[in-house]
Amino acid sequence: MPDIATSPLEPAPLLNELSALSISNSFAALPPAFYTNLMPTSLTAPYLIDVSTSAAQLIGLDAAAFSSEDYVAAFTGNRVLPGSQPLAAVYSGHQFGQWAGQLGDGRAILLGDVATINSTGRIELQLKGAGATPYSRMGDGRAVLRSSIREYLCSEAMFALGIPTSRALCVTGSNQYVMRETPETTAVVTRMAPSFVRFGSFEHWFYNGQQDALKTLADYVITTFYPELEDAENRYHAFLAEVTRRTAHLMAQWQAVGFMHGVMNTDNMSILGLTLDYGPFGFMEAYDPRHICNHSDNQGRYAYNMQPQIGHWNCYALGQALLPLIGSVEETQDALKDYQAEYAKKLDELLHAKLGLQTYQTDDDKLFDAMFGLMQKDHVDFTLFFRQLGDFQLNDTATNNAVRDLFIDRASFDAWANMYRARLQTENSQDTQRRLAMHATNPKYVLRNYLAQVAIEKAQNKDYSEVHKLLRILEKPFDEQPEHAQYAALPPDWANGLEVSCSS
Structure with missing residues (x-):
């Protein structure tokens, strides 16, 4: 099974036509009780919002072709690709610690699985938001634009961070509305994973x-x-x-x-x-x-x-x-x-890597605990702290002001910095090499909620440029990207009022 979070992409010929994409469905070989065969429900006049170039290349597709009518129709659910056996899987689960009984793919439809480049494995393609299924539980089976953009961006951001994840091939939209708290436009995310089987898939049959x-x-x-x-x-x-x-x-x-x-x-x-x-x-x-x-x-x-x-x-x-x-x-x-x-x-x-430590010592947990205690006390920004700690210098204390200034209680930080300095000196740590290693471990860019919100609000006004731009920044989270430095800054005050819920 390929590790879709870390597998390298090697050059391979790209497919010019979707008809060349060979789809099968190993999950469909299970007995009929495991799923319901059904077709996606079409959306009115769908259009492409964005496509992940690296996800497309993983299955040999050319991202430049995704704006065509055929691609948009296929990855919205308006046209079923040859060989596809669309289905919605049944499963159950515990929700917030309570047994919830039967659940299932309420707004996800599995198209099938396709080969990855160079035949390193197979990846399932699943449409999220492509219409009601028998497991929708009174829902409409649709996904809205805001939640679809969030999933699309975060799936690919997590991939770039090297964290095992499902991926997002593309996101398409439509002017068709559904009712949530207010009327919202619909969208479809094409998700990718070797398998979407869950813990709850096994619980279903046990219970x-x-x-x-x-x-x-x-x-x-x-x-x-x-x-x-x-x-x-x-x-x-x-x-x-x-x-x-x-x-x-x-x-x-x-x-x-x-x-x-x-x-x-x-x-x-x-x-x-x-x-x-x-x-x-x-x-x-x-x-x-x-x-x-x-x-x-x-x-x-x-x-x-x-x-x-x-x-x-x-x-x-x-x-x-x-x-x-x-x-x-x-x-x-x-x-x-x-x-x-x-x-x-x-x-x-991971913590040793985040602090640039190459050896393990018995008291390291005390260094970590003291660090997190100070971060909690002064509500220090998580991503900024670790990124700027990578610039820590053993002797040039002025260079350390950037990370020091994240703290209100600077005297306490200075005391911790002395502990950290002494720990680094025990392994003859070198500033230059340590900085390279720490910056390859601690991202500069993550998908902060306010960044996603800005992209969503622009998209709700038919401007998808920020979705595209933000994805390209998040695809290289460890790079400096000085032209995009504002995307790594502390969130603005208005971001404190943002809330996300299960409807997000």
Whole structure:
């Protein structure tokens, strides 16, 4: 299975015609109870908003062709490509900790899977917002422009940050309206992932008492995406252990970059350890470990500091669903036991990299804890702090004023900086080399909510230039891009009033 977050793109011939895109659908080979075959519902006069060049190249398509009528129709759902078997999958899940019963693809339609360039694997194409399905639960199956732009931009931004994620090929729009809190125009995002199977896909069959279907799904996922586990002594135990490890690592990667998902329900958790289903997400700005990015999350279940714990909880929910296959509670618990150690190990690795530390010492956790304590006390901007810390100099203290000035209590920062300086000196750290390494680890540009909001408001007035520009900036998050420096600045005061919720 290709890692779509990190696989390098090598030159390959691009397809000039969509008809040359060979589509199959391995998920459709499962029994009919796993999905409903249906066609997308057309949108009126669709048009292209933007396309990700690198995502298009991943499956051999030329981004320049996406504005054509054929491409827009295909990636809006107005025309079905040859070989496609459109379907909506059924699944269930726990939402905000409560069993929600049957859910399913309420506004997502899987077109099928296509080969990646140079035959490195296959990627599923899924239309989000292409109309109602049997799982829409009284909804219209549509996505609105604002949420579609947010998902499109963040999917590709996370890819550029090196974090495992689903991707977004393109986003199309229409002047057709749907009713939310107010009337809003519709849009469709074409999402890409090796698989969109979720933890909730397994919960569905477990809670419905259908062990044969549960085994069918598990065998399909293992054979297709985890073939190295097929010959394990207990393949289902090995499967749960590997998903647990990937989830622990993903949580550490989220924490290290300040990303908050907002809705970590089990139906939003990828069985491949990918970031999936972008809704009320956010990137940490003024550091507060208890920050809740989702305005709908009244209890703070999915606050930033809760994400690692919820990741663990969700793995236990998956373990419960797989218990009949694994065979015993003890074996299931054994498959889950390494979550906390894997999370701690990965986060420790990432924090050392973020601070430019090449060695590990027993008291490093004290340095990290003191740092985060100061950041919380003075509400220091998360992304700016780590980026500017990369410019820290051991001897030229004047150069350190940029990071120092982020703090109100500068005396406390100076005390911490002395600890940091002494720690760097223990490994003979060199300013120039450390700066290069830290700037390759700590992004300068992330998708702040206000940046997305500016792009959305322009798009609502038929100006899509900011969507295009913002994506191109976020595709190179570690580069200086001095001409775009304002996109890395502290958010304006009006951004404090922005709220995102489950409707986002």
